Amino acid sequence: MxxxxxxxxxxxxxxxxxxxxxxxxxxxxxxxxxxxxxxxxxxxxxxxxxxxxxxxxxxxxxxxxxxxxxxxxxxxxxxxxxxxxxxxxxxxxxxxxxxxxxxxxxxxxxPLAVLTASDPAIYGRFGYGLASYSMSLEIDTTRVRLEVPPGTDEVRLRLADPEESLAACERVYAGLVTRRPGAPARQPGWERMAVTDPPGERGGASPLMCVVAERADGEVAGYARYRVKPDWNASGSDGTVLVEVLDALDPAATAALWRYLFSIDLTWTVRAAKRPVDDPLLHLVSDVRRSKPATRDSLHVRLVDLPAALEARSYGSAVDVVVEVEDAFCPWNEGRWRLVADADGTARCTRTADPADLELSVRELGSAYLGGITLASLAAAGRVRELRPGTLAQASRAFAGDVAPWLPHGF
Structure with missing residues (x-):
């Protein structure tokens, strides 16, 4: 051709x-x-x-x-x-x-390339590894209650125009980015993705709405964007709240926003998509089972410059490990690398001729990179091989994170 x-x-x-x-x-x-x-x-x-x-x-x-x-x-x-x-x-x-x-x-x-896959079977051969999941929920608010933390009643809520409140909401988002691996710092123009609201894409739901949570001094501490989809049956109203996004800087604002969404008149179901798999909401609801959590793959990560990528992140514990990496598509990453991370998280990654402790492909490194998928779980599937006893557990603990990685929006 x-x-x-x-x-x-x-x-x-x-x-x-x-x-x-x-x-x-x-x-x-x-x-x-x-x-x-x-x-x-x-x-x-x-x-x-x-x-x-x-x-x-x-x-x-x-x-x-x-x-x-x-x-x-x-x-x-x-x-x-x-x-x-x-x-x-x-x-x-x-x-x-x-x-x-x-x-x-x-x-x-x-150092990194990332993507969300329309067909996740495609990209593994190019070295991308699944590194994070997202969660969807469908909550029956007639049966599920919220148990809110102290301070929730002190949060003031007000409805706001999605466009006019955009700058304040973006400040909240910016304050959260570094708390959660996998979240992108929003580049100029990308904030528009959240408020673009084509009428033909609403699927019978309302135009986009926004509620903001304010502290006593008037500072915005959180926001939720949502739609209401009215419905009726023989018993009366049967509406659904469709949550597009909910971001908050503290537990009280988080709980206040969810409580508001649970209590909107004429609605009995709350649906939320693209939530982190360790969403605090799971610990606020009285019945997780009737909240119907479901997960799917989200962000796929590819280490392009392996040593630069491994040195850019910090580690949960000290580690000194030699990894033998296979990377046929980007052969500059192939070979034996020594990763040394100090207790403060500072890391160095250099080529070495020392015997390997672990053997894996760049795809597995991509999966473990954000801390949500452990090297130990990959080893259990036969995708990481331990060559020196004890090194798998050490490396797996070091790579693991405190919170689940999460991609809050597509691209």
């Missing part, structure tokens, strides 16, 4: 994005979303594969800074807009895009 891969030109964006819509089933993005995606696209980080004037493959990256264990914000390529035309699948187009993209990420000096 006469195919050409090249960096996207601004004048080609519409054709390029039309291809992406076709690759994902042919449903057009609403005009509001399309306009925002055009503004967020970094053309010099967007690739297209062309056959004449037809785009048959695409991949892009956004310049993010990702929170990692210890609170550092690490330069990261957030991979998105990946698609191959139905007529050109299984012909090496995706592989060539991944090859070029990871080479570019390395040249840019970004």
């Amino acid at each position: 006469d195919l050409e891969m090249r960096v996207l030109q601004q004048a080609e964006w519409d054709v390029w994005f039309d291809h992406l819509e076709l690759a994902f089933g042919g449903v057009a993005e609403p005009p509001e979303g399309r306009t925002l995606f055009r503004a967020l696209t970094e053309p010099d980080r967007a690739l297209g594969v062309w056959q004449g004037e037809t785009c048959v493959g695409s991949a892009a990256a956004f310049s993010f800074r990702l929170s990692v264990p210890g609170g550092a914000l690490v330069p990261t390529a957030a991979v998105s807009f990946v698609g191959v035309a139905p007529t050109h699948r299984r012909r090496g187009v995706l592989g060539s895009l991944m090859r070029r993209q990871l080479d570019d990420v390395r040249a840019a000096g970004e």
Whole structure:
């Protein structure tokens, strides 16, 4: 095939994005979303594969800074807009895009690449490992009560316009980013994703609403954005609250916001998606089972510069371990590496000729990187091999985090 891969030109964006819509089933993005995606696209980080004037493959990256264990914000390529035309699948187009993209990420000096996968079976062969999960809940508020902490009644709630309250809500989000590995520091323009509200995408629910939680001094300590989907049956009202996001800086604000969402008139169900798997809400509800928690894969992590990535995060305990890493797709990462982390979390990662203690692929390192998936659990599946007794437990404890990693929004 006469195919050409090249960096996207601004004048080609519409054709390029039309291809992406076709690759994902042919449903057009609403005009509001399309306009925002055009503004967020970094053309010099967007690739297209062309056959004449037809785009048959695409991949892009956004310049993010990702929170990692210890609170550092690490330069990261957030991979998105990946698609191959139905007529050109299984012909090496995706592989060539991944090859070029990871080479570019390395040249840019970004230690990490991350993505959310429409098909999670695809990306393991390119070295991406599943590193975090998200949780959804469907809570029967007729049977589930909240047990709130002291101070909840002192939180003042007020309804706010989602647009007008955006700056205050973004300050709350910014205050939370370094507390949770896997969360991106929001780049300019990305705050618009949370309040873009195409009428055709509401599915019979209300326009986007916002409630903010304020301390006594008027400072915003949390917020929730949600919709109400009215419904009726023979017994009367049967509405649902659809929670888009809830962020809060302290337990009282968290509880006050959930209590409000549980008590909206004419609704008897609260549905929330994309929550952390260790959400405090699980400890506030009286009946977890009737809250129907369910998990699914979320962020997939790829170490592009292995030593830089491992030195960028901190560790929960001191560790001195030699790992033999397999990485056929990015061979500069292959070989034997000595990771030494002090009790304060400071780490050094250097090449070594010493005998290996553990053997694994870069995919497993990506899975364990954010601290939510343990090396011990990967070893139990046969994906990490202990070569010197005792080193697996030591390394697994060091990599594990205090809170579950979480990606609060897509890209």
